[in-house]
Amino acid sequence: MRIHLLSPLLILLVLPACRHTAPQAPQDRPAAVTVAADDNLNAVLWMQASAEYRAAALQTWRAATDRLDDALADPRWDALLPAERGNPAMGLPPAVIVDVDETVLDNSPYQARLVLDGGEYASATWAAWVDERRATPIPGVLAFAQAAQARGVTIVYISNRTEAMQDATLDNLRAVGLPVASDAVFLGKGTVVEGCASADSGDKACRRRLAGRDYRVLFQFGDQLGDFTAVEPNTPDARAALMATHGEWFGERWWMLPNPSYGDWQPAVFDNDWGQSPQQRREAKRRALDPAR
Ligand SMILES: [Mg+2]
Numbered sequence: 001m002r003i004h005l006l007s008p009l010l011i012l013l014v015l016p017a018c019r020h021t022a023p024q025a026p027q028d029r030p031a032a033v034t035v036a037a038d039d040n041l042n043a044v045l046w047m048q049a050s051a052e053y054r055a056a057a058l059q060t061w062r063a064a065t066d067r068l069d070d071a072l073a074d075p076r077w078d079a080l081l082p083a084e085r086g087n088p089a090m091g092l093p094p095a096v097i098v099d100v101d102e103t104v105l106d107n108s109p110y111q112a113r114l115v116l117d118g119g120e121y122a123s124a125t126w127a128a129w130v131d132e133r134r135a136t137p138i139p140g141v142l143a144f145a146q147a148a149q150a151r152g153v154t155i156v157y158i159s160n161r162t163e164a165m166q167d168a169t170l171d172n173l174r175a176v177g178l179p180v181a182s183d184a185v186f187l188g189k190g191t192v193v194e195g196c197a198s199a200d201s202g203d204k205a206c207r208r209r210l211a212g213r214d215y216r217v218l219f220q221f222g223d224q225l226g227d228f229t230a231v232e233p234n235t236p237d238a239r240a241a242l243m244a245t246h247g248e249w250f251g252e253r254w255w256m257l258p259n260p261s262y263g264d265w266q267p268a269v270f271d272n273d274w275g276q277s278p279q280q281r282r283e284a285k286r287r288a289l290d291p292a293r
Helices: 002-020 041-049 051-073 108-117 123-130 142-151 164-174 203-216 237-248 278-288
Strands: 094-098 152-164 186-189 216-222 254-256
Touching: 041 051, 041 108, 051 142, 051 216, 094 203, 108 123, 123 142, 123 164, 142 152, 152 164, 152 203, 164 186, 186 203, 203 216
Parallel strands: 094 152, 094 216, 152 186, 216 254
Antiparallel strands: none
C-alpha cells in the first residue's frame, strides 16, 4: 500500500534523471572547444605538474651533494675537459659551474604562456620574462648551493642570457636564495675572454676557460650538452660521439638536469634550420623517430 502511494513520487524523481542521461540531439550539445595542438604541451606540463620531474631534479642535486667532499679532497679532480683548460687546476680555489635556465632557475611559466598563447620563443618576450625576475629555483638546487657555500665552493653561472640581462638575473638568483659571491660570477653571452675566440657567441667554451683560470672546477651542471663541452657541429652524430667519449663524466663530474621542452637536441634533428616553418620542423622530427629501435 505504501509502495503504491510512493510510486508516483518515485516516477517524478526518476524522470528528470532519465532526461539527463538520455542522448542529446546534436543541436542540443554544447559547441566543442577546439584548441590547436602544441608540440610542447606535454613537455611543459611534465615540468610544471609532475612529481616525476621534481624527483629527477632532486636526485641529481642530491647525488652531486653526496660527491662534494670526494671532489674537494682530491686535488687533481677537475670537471673541465683538458682541451678546455688552459692552466693547471691544482691549487686553485674550488668552484662549480652551473648553467642558469632549467638548471638552477625554472622558466616554465614562460614556456606555459607560449603554449597557452600558441606562440614560439622570441627574444623580446624572453627578455620581458627575464626582467620579471620571477623564475623559481629548480627542485634540489638550494640544498646543494648551501652545502657548496658551507664548504667554501664558489658557484659560477655560465649562461646564454645576455650580459644585458645580468642585473635581472642576479636579482632573481639572489631573491630565490642562490649564492652570488659577486657580479663577476655571472658570465653571460657576449662575455669577452682575452686570448679566446668562439665561432659562436652561444658557445660556452671560452667562458669555461675563463672560469678555469681562477678556479678548480669540481662539477658542471646543465640541461644541454653544450653546457659541459663544445658540441661542434650540432648534429645527432656529433652529439652521440660526444656521449661515447665523455658519457662517463655524467653522474661524477657532470650533472644533467632534465629539459624536454627545448634545447639543442631539437634543432639537431632539423639541420639547425630555424627558418623552416613549424610544420617542416615537425615533419623532420617525425622522420627522426625510430619505430624499429
Ligand atoms: Mg639551460
